[in-house]
Amino acid sequence: MEKKILEVNGVSRRFGELTVLKSVSMSVSKGEVVTITGPSGAGKSTLLHILGTLDRPTEGEVRVGGELVNQLNDARLSAFRNKHIGFVFQFHHLLPEFTSLENVCIPAFIAGESRDKAQRRAEELLVKLGLGQRLHHKPSELSGGEQQRVAVVRALINNPDIVLADEPSGNLDTNAANQLHQLFFDLRSSMEQTFVIVTHNPDLATQADRTIHLTDGRVVE
Secondary structure (H helix, E strand, C coil), X not given: CCCEEEEEEEEEEEECCEEEEEEEEEEEECCCEEEEECCCCCCHHHHHHHHCCCCCCCEEEEEECCEEHHHCCHHHXXXXXXXXXXXXXXXXXXXXXXXXXXXXXXXXXHCCCCHHHHHHHHXXXXXXXXXXXXXXXXXXXXXXXXXXXXXXXXXXXXXXXXXXXXXXCCCCCHHHHHHHHHHHHHHHHHHCCCEEEECCCHHHHHHCCEEEEEECCEEEC
């Protein structure tokens, strides 16, 4: 039986009079690469924020790794998010004053990991993703593709249940975007990592195991 990493049941999100998500239900199994597509304003980023516990639904339930996350208080939710959910954004959000190694270690330090253990895992992952020569470079010394790879390593450092990515290749040229997309599938194969990716990129959507299409805040089959 496939292990469900993510389960969403009847999730709606309202902002005042505006309903952005309308009774969305979906699930994602371990090791799946799932894309979320749809026109601008369809509710994709709002849904991703709720899946990532950065926002709470107005109605409905979200379970990550079996944990009913919308019942956790803010402090427990923050700790859960850091340990169980990785994030990759369109703009990598690396801290400019820190090296690749230091940026990757930050979530591990927040989780209470020792400096030695965090740095060993960070270095191992950076080497695995082809960044062994960039450990001590700061973001300004890296290409766009390299910066986004560092962001992917940072998302993986705590061995999360799921990695959520919001337009991860939207700021990259075609070659760097294709390399990043291939990386997601390589990580699924080598680490059985689960990904949910919001994208406008038709090539990535075609490659994914499954695509969830949102229109006007609803899932359209």
